[in-house]
Amino acid sequence: MYDILDGLINSTLGFGWPSWLISLIGYVLVATLLFAVAPFQMLFFTYYERRAIARMQDRIGPNRVGPEGIFQPIADGVKMFTKEDIVPDAADKRVHLLAPIVVVAPTMFMFAVLPWGPGMVPVDLNTGLLFFFAISSISAVGLMMAGWASNNKFALLGAMRAVAQMVSYEIPAVLSLLAIVMMTGTLSVVSLINAQGGLFISTNDVAGVPDLGLGWLIFTPVGLLAFMCFFIAALAEGERTPFDIPEADSEIVAGYMTEYSGMKFGLFYLAQYILNFLLCAIAAVIFFGGWQGPGVGWLYGMAISPTNPDGSWIFNLLAGVLGVFYFLAKTYFFFFVMIWIRGAYPRLRVDQLMDFGWKFLIPLTLVNVFSAAIWVAVTSWGVADGFGLVEGWSPMLRWGVAFVTTLVLNGAAYVIVARIYNSAQAARNRFDVDELRESLALPR
Amino acid sequence: MTITIQRGEVVEVARGSQRRRAVPGMGLLDSLGVVWKHWRESFRQNRDFSDIHGTFTEQYPDERPNLPEAYRNMPILLFDDETGHEFCTSCFQCQRICPPQVIHMTQAKDTTTGKAVPSVAEFIIEYDACMSCGFCAEVCPFDAIKMDHHFELSTSDHASLTVHKQELNRPVSYYQSIAPTLWEEAKAGAYKKLQGNIKRRPDVIGIAPHLVDRIAARRAELAAAAAAAPPPPPTAPAAPPAAAPPAEARKLTPEEKAAKLAAIKAANTAKQSGATPAETPPAAAELSPAEAKAAKLAAIRAANTAKQAGTVPAAEVPPAPVDEKAAKLAAIRAANAAKQAGTAPAAEVPPAEPAPVDEKAAKLAAIRAANAAKKAAAEDNETERN
Ligand code: SF4
Ligand code: SF4
DSSP: OHHHHHIIIIIISOOOOOHHHHHHHHHHHHHHHHHHHHHHHHHHHHHHHHHHHHHHTTOOOOOSSSGGGTTHHHHHHHHHHHSOOOOOTTSOHHHHHHHHHHHHHHHHHHGGGOOOBTTBOSOOOTTHHHHHHHHHTTHHHHHHHHHHHHTOHHHHHHHHHHHHHHHHHHHHHHHHHHHHHHHHOOOOHHHHHHTTOSOSSSSTTSTTOOOOSOOOGGGSHHHHHHHHHHHHHHHHHTTOTTSOGGGOHHHHTTGGGTTOOHHHHHHHHHHHHHHHHHHHHHHHHHHSOTTOOTTHHHHHHTSOBTTBTTOOHHHHHHHHHHHHHHHHHHHHHHHHHHHHHHHHOOOOOHHHHHHIIIIIIHHHHHHHHHHHHHHHHHHHOOGGGTOGGGTTSOHHHHHHHHHHHHHHHHHHHHHHHHHHHHHHHHHHHHHHHHHHHHHHTOOO | OEEEOTTSOEEEOOOOOTTGGGSTTHHHHHHHHHHHHHHHHTTSBOOSOOSSOSBOOOOTTTSOOOOOTTOOOSEEEEEOTTTOBBSOOOOOHHHHHOTTOOEEEEEEEOTTTOOEEEEEEEEEEETTTOOOOOHHHHHOTTSOEEEOOOOOOOOSOGGGGEEOHHHHEEEHHHHHHHOHHHHHHHHHHHHHHHHHHHHTOOTTTTBOTTOHHHHHHHHHHHHHHHHHSOOOOTTOSSSOOTTOOGGGHHHHHHHHHHHHHHHHHHHHHHHHHHHSOTTSOOGGGGOOHHHHHHHHHHHHHHHHHHHHHHHGGGGTSOHHHHHHHHHHHHHHHHHHHHHHHHHSOGGGSOTTOHHHHHHHHHHHHHHHHHHHHHHHHHHHHHHHHO
């Protein structure tokens, strides 16, 4: 952004403004854009979800407001705005008011490090990933505030569940990202994407492959397992089925949102859908190369960028459009998968949720970290690191060995952990049934 | 795989192939596959329910639903297209069975005799509380109440959901159009019973009240029938001219009834006084001139009424049975009166003065006839205003 504005104002128009002013203008512009885009994404997602889930249930979904019902979310928004805002008498009024704000604000922060296209990232933090996940857990505080301040047993139960779930599932999510960080050696979201250029054999490690923007981490065994674990954890963090326990409407009304109405409720809704969008987006960025795709790298090579200040702005535009297209296509696809999962699976029980997180996902992600270490050792270590064995191998061979080793390791780990988990669950179910029988004094 | 459950039934459960289940998590993928298939197939319309996939949705306000015949929403009342007669006989079966007790009705009464007629004067269903169970339609022995297909009942006016007979009435042809085979089954029995009931409905009672021209036509018919009958003897004092012009025809019938009533009463009284217990000397022997007059008058009246009554349903029924009926009725009444008189303390009727009784009775009859005539006139005015 800075480069484009600099090029436009100082070079093309020749104003010679100071760089801080250009930065300021750039940030204000970007912030404004993001605040306009985020609610729009939320509106679209509500419509998208309703239509998609309807199709999975052999229905059509909302199709009466506007062509194919596209204005349905706007009608819903108007409804939200015009509803009465009810605060319970027994509520802690100030906390009750603050809670939705505390929930929404972090989701907006998370946009700061989200790259939309080549060169289109609001802030390129070198700890972008860390920032993203650190900020996302702040909303758990807001949820607890909402549940506590409402002075309602369902709200409190929902909030407890939400916090327990978020805290538990952040561990597998971050552990699976740890493997990725080890492989790419960076915490910056932008360099993470840059590392996913090239062909799908490996990342950019192998010299001489054309840059088709297909070096996505999902094509490596480490990345695949990390993606699976991360996506499941993301479902839990975004409170999507089968982990929608905090707002299980058949059990605890609406969880922490029970006592909210009108636009405050709307804010929770907004936060949730934006969080879902962000989780889908970050999954696309980390494992599916974000804006990477055939053609983007080539176009961006000819555009104005820090490394190439003499490029043409038209290529900025083209690369941007294509990059954003790829990025959004991937993001929407992941959201579709979330809906798909919602259509297929029932809700878990709280104890099952905890079991799954602690006894299945965390062991798997730990194994995956180990695999990532092997990957790094085989593909990039040498004599200097005390691993002279691979020194003489060609890059292709190194890549192949790393791929096969990690594939076998991860596959075996998955099957073993899953089986142990299965039999443990089955044994526990039997135990539960026995206990039930005893308590009811039923004959065996 | 089969599972045997306690009652001994065997349930076949189709499981996925066991080999694929060797890898954990494959069952989850299978279920995703099921949902995927539904999603993909849902872009195809499926209107013949040929399989479990496809979209079955009807775009309701644009597309009208194709309701099955036995669909039931709210009850309606049927009336015959030709005669305009309502099938309902006010038997109260539906009111009795209705679980939320939302059916209310008043039975029609003969305005002159005050006797109940197999027809309904007012019929109310509270649609707002009706639960569309269809019990009323099931239980109705006359096929008078049926379940409608019309379901767009939303209103901003709660009171309008208390529906009266006027709005409940539908012609048979309407019901036939929504449920042809169901009506075909019920038709013969319904009409047979209706014919029987029409015979017992005097005047225009039982004709759907909104069919104004039908009622007028029926009244004209009655008047014409009355006109065709021989004029009453000029000596009839209380009875209005029976051969009134058609304009008067509407008043004719109630007055006739009144006259009939008066005559019967007079006759009864005469008989009563004649048949009082043995202490009374034979009436004929000591008849005063007044008595004789009164008796004569009563006799003339009775004769007139009988004649008139005979001509009333002339269109449909041969006069003889009616005459017979009337005679029978009179006989029964007389017998009753005699019994009553017999059981009553003798002091009530002073045996020595039968004359004043007769006079009184005659006077009473005259007053009653006048009242009835007035009332009929008032009612007529009212209906005209309406
Ligand atoms: S349908 Fe059922 S509830 Fe409704 S009026 Fe008839 S008997 Fe009553
Ligand atoms: S509708 Fe049928 S059941 Fe109800 S009172 Fe009339 S004849 Fe009887």
